Amino acid sequence: MSVESFYSTSVRIIVKGIVQGVGFRPFVYREALRYRITGFVCNTPEGVVIEAHGKHCEQFIKALRENFPVQARIDSMEIEPCESAAYTGFEIRESTLGLGSVAIPLDSALCLACQTEMDDPANRRYRYPFINCTDCGPRYTIIQTPPYDRVRTSMKHFTMCPECLEEYNDPTSRRYHAEPISCPNCGPKLTFLDNSGNMLEGDSIALAVEMLKEGKIIALKGLGGFHLMCDATSDTAVAKLRLRKHRKSKPLAVMFGSLEQLETYVSINEVEKSHITGSIKPIVIVDAQSETNHLSSLIAPHIQRLGVFLPYTPLHRLLFESIDFPLVATSANISDEPIMIRSSEIVGRLAHVVDGILDHDRTIINALDDAVIQIAGNRVVMLRLGRGFAPHTFALQHPTDKAVLALGAHQKSAIALGVKENMILSPHIGDLGSVEADGYFERTVQTFKRFYDVEPSLLVHDLHPQYASSAYALTQKREHYGIQHHYAHILACMAEYGMDEKVLGFAYDGTGYGEDGSLWGGEVMVADVHAFERIGHLKPFALLGGDKAIKEPRRIGLSLLFDIYSLDEVLNMKSPTVEAFLPHEIRTLHHMWSKNINAPRSSSIGRLFDAVASLGGFVQSLDYEGQGGMMMESFVDDSVVTPFSFEIENGVIDVSAMVKEIISLQGDKTQIASRFLSTIETIMEHFAHLYSELPIVIGGGVFQNRALMSRLYRRFGEGRFYAQQQTPINDGSIALGQLYYALHNTKEDNGR
Numbered sequence: 209m210s211v212e213s214f215y216s217t218s219v220r221i222i223v224k225g226i227v228q229g230v231g232f233r234p235f236v237y238r239e240a241l242r243y244r245i246t247g248f249v250c251n252t253p254e255g256v257v258i259e260a261h262g263k264h265c266e267q268f269i270k271a272l273r274e275n276f277p278v279q280a281r282i283d284s285m286e287i288e289p290c291e292s293a294a295y296t297g298f299e300i301r302e303s304t305l306g307l308g309s310v311a312i313p314l315d316s317a318l319c320l321a322c323q324t325e326m327d328d329p330a331n332r333r334y335r336y337p338f339i340n341c342t343d344c345g346p347r348y349t350i351i352q353t354p355p356y357d358r359v360r361t362s363m364k365h366f367t368m369c370p371e372c373l374e375e376y377n378d379p380t381s382r383r384y385h386a387e388p389i390s391c392p393n394c395g396p397k398l399t400f401l402d403n404s405g406n407m408l409e410g411d412s413i414a415l416a417v418e419m420l421k422e423g424k425i426i427a428l429k430g431l432g433g434f435h436l437m438c439d440a441t442s443d444t445a446v447a448k449l450r451l452r453k454h455r456k457s458k459p460l461a462v463m464f465g466s467l468e469q470l471e472t473y474v475s476i477n478e479v480e481k482s483h484i485t486g487s488i489k490p491i492v493i494v495d496a497q498s499e500t501n502h503l504s505s506l507i508a509p510h511i512q513r514l515g516v517f518l519p520y521t522p523l524h525r526l527l528f529e530s531i532d533f534p535l536v537a538t539s540a541n542i543s544d545e546p547i548m549i550r551s552s553e554i555v556g557r558l559a560h561v562v563d564g565i566l567d568h569d570r571t572i573i574n575a576l577d578d579a580v581i582q583i584a585g586n587r588v589v590m591l592r593l594g595r596g597f598a599p600h601t602f603a604l605q606h607p608t609d610k611a612v613l614a615l616g617a618h619q620k621s622a623i624a625l626g627v628k629e630n631m632i633l634s635p636h637i638g639d640l641g642s643v644e645a646d647g648y649f650e651r652t653v654q655t656f657k658r659f660y661d662v663e664p665s666l667l668v669h670d671l672h673p674q675y676a677s678s679a680y681a682l683t684q685k686r687e688h689y690g691i692q693h694h695y696a697h698i699l700a701c702m703a704e705y706g707m708d709e710k711v712l713g714f715a716y717d718g719t720g721y722g723e724d725g726s727l728w729g730g731e732v733m734v735a736d737v738h739a740f741e742r743i744g745h746l747k748p749f750a751l752l753g754g755d756k757a758i759k760e761p762r763r764i765g766l767s768l769l770f771d772i773y774s775l776d777e778v779l780n781m782k783s784p785t786v787e788a789f790l791p792h793e794i795r796t797l798h799h800m801w802s803k804n805i806n807a808p809r810s811s812s813i814g815r816l817f818d819a820v821a822s823l824g825g826f827v828q829s830l831d832y833e834g835q836g837g838m839m840m841e842s843f844v845d846d847s848v849v850t851p852f853s854f855e856i857e858n859g860v861i862d863v864s865a866m867v868k869e870i871i872s873l874q875g876d877k878t879q880i881a882s883r884f885l886s887t888i889e890t891i892m893e894h895f896a897h898l899y900s901e902l903p904i905v906i907g908g909g910v911f912q913n914r915a916l917m918s919r920l921y922r923r924f925g926e927g928r929f930y931a932q933q934q935t936p937i938n939d940g941s942i943a944l945g946q947l948y949y950a951l952h953n954t955k956e957d958n959g960r
């Protein structure tokens with residue numbers, strides 16, 4: 209078919225992807241007017257359907273492909289000739305929406321056009337904290353059920369004034385069908401509360417500013433939940449926040465008033481800058497610039513990385529109009545529980561932490577944390593799937609007729625749903641194991657069922673019987689089965705890239721339940737979508753004291769020493785690990801080690817990082833997960849690339865020789881941190897060489913280490929090496945991997 213005849217004067221177009229709630233239909237309308245096209249555009253369960261008639265269909269289609277709105281994502285565009293018809297103009301038809309192929313629209317940061325309006329004293333939305341349009345504002349966080357229409361969002365409580373209604377109904381307005389549209393006359397209102405929930409008289413923003421300037425802590429309602437905020441330059445304020453929140457040293461994210469301000473505190477590269485200033489404005493973990501400014505040293509003690517972001521709601525911007533210092537902005541929650549979304553929760557559970565609450569009456573329906581990313585080798589490494597990225601919808605190549613719900617892991621919990629033509633990965637829920645987190649987990653399951661109007665017939669979960677997510681699956685009277693944790697990591701990466709061929713997978717993680725009941729975590733596997741074979745793993749070592757060893761790297765370091773040296777040799781050794789104990793403690797632990805008392809074996813690379821962090825004298829006891837790796841990262845010198853020695857026999861990786869070399873380096877931190885990363889790389893290269901015909905796929909929390917990831921991108925380059933970029937590289941993607949397995953396997957052959 210020639211181009212002319214294909215682009216006939218009458219075509220029917222179906223567009224799929226993120227095409228709802230993003231101004232897609234008015235965009236189509238405007239392009240239709242420009243190219244004198246007649247016909248209509250309409251939202252349907254299949255996607256956006258366009259019927260176009262006119263001489264310039266080809267240019268019209270080209271414009272659709274090239275100029276679509278910033279928040280939209282086109283997954284596919286089907287074009288076919290249709291019968292000609294006599295339309296007098298182009299119209300936007302009412303939706304015939306059901307629940308189907310359309311992705312859930314995502315929240316986005318304040319756009320430039322709205323920003324300009326709110327800065328303009330002549331505009332009727334001058335300094336309006338809830339300004340938004342089809343390009344920006346809340347979406348997922350305010351949706352009760354799709355389709356995305358105002359009546360099914362928390363904006364239904366606000367009746368549009370005549371002026372807003374006119375914009376809403378005008379296809380040429382950039383607020384045409386902007387569902388959260390409002391103005392000072394008809395929209396939500398700010399209030400300021402004290403920590404008992406009593407409303408304070410006066411200008412809410414001024415009250416918040418005053419408290420922040422006094423070094424106090426406020427809770428501020430953002431898009432997906434509350435932030436706790438305080439002056440990031442004040443040691444007193446940050447120390448108070450840490451003390452009150454019982455958060456000793458886990459790094460806190462910092463929000464800057466502007467890019468200019470941000471750049472005087474941290475150094476960022478162009479790729480980082482594009483994400484920091486883009487339309488989502490996630491938290492980006494960047495290098496802390498040590499020699500400069502006055503951020504409190506308590507923000508991220510002992511590490512050289514800092515989570516930074518820019519104001520993303522109009523309310524944030526208004527706050528920074530009167531504040532010239534950066535603000536700590538951390539999710540309002542208790543440890544790793546879900547973020548809080550109601551001021552009553554703050555009053556009930558965090559009254560001892562905050563001095564005041566900047567609240568408003570636009571209800572958050574779906575809690576949503578900020579997304580956290582970092583850049584390694586110029587690529588995104590997703591650390592937390594949140595605002596602007598979640599829920600993440602993938603179009604399936606082969607639609608599924610069976611609805612499958614995957615329940616994920618335990619830490620960094622998230623769920624995934626496979627339904628019709630889509631796989632949908634939920635936002636970060638939090639760590640399970642508390643009433644609040646488990647409750648929020650179940651609510652997310654309900655939300656997903658409601659969003660897609662589906663009752664899953666198959667549940668998939670982690671093999672670990674004690675995970676709350678596994679327990680949930682077992683209580684449901686549905687077909688269900690478990691999938692090995694590290695295999696799920698590899699599958700998650702395959703899912704992101706749509707791979708179904710055989711791959712060489714490296715699942716480097718903390719501890720996870722292995723098929724043999726031991727604690728895996730340093731697995732090398734040959735896998736496809738049906739099964740995996742474990743072809744390599746770290747030689748298991750004892751976690752002395754079980755869970756205690758996970759908090760105390762010195763216990764793992766000691767266990768590695770016991771594997772090589774006698775008790776007497778260890779007692780007389782000069783090593784930071786040994787010095788972290790009293791001699792009688794070492795004797796007790798040696799007894800546990802030799803008699804195998806509360807000393808479960810693990811092959812986890814994450815735990816090996818901890819052990820090296822202890823042996824190298826970086827840290828002996830942890831305040832938060834991953835701290836050992838992060839503290840070592842600060843010392844990595846990329847010009848030091850000689851690996852330590854190790855042996856691999858029948859796929860079992862023995863690092864005894866490395867441990868000896870580390871001891872002999874006598875605490876040279878740069879050498880130890882840098883050469884350890886080279887060792888990990890070299891181990892991977894060994895297997896990559898053995899299976900040189902297979903693509904390399906990675907997954908697991910260890911790859912959150914930016915220095916390691918940068919080196920891997922350098923070493924393995926393009927073409928063969930696959931690492932997740934859109935979905936979390938950590939346990940936040942386990943559900944996606946589980947789902948990908950289930951969609952490729954029927955019950956009969958779930959051989960894993």
Ligand SMILES: [Zn+2]
Pocket residue numbers: 318319320321322323339340341342343344345
């Ligand atoms: Zn806007």
Ligand SMILES: [Zn+2]
Pocket residue numbers: 368369370371372373390391392393394395
């Ligand atoms: Zn209004």
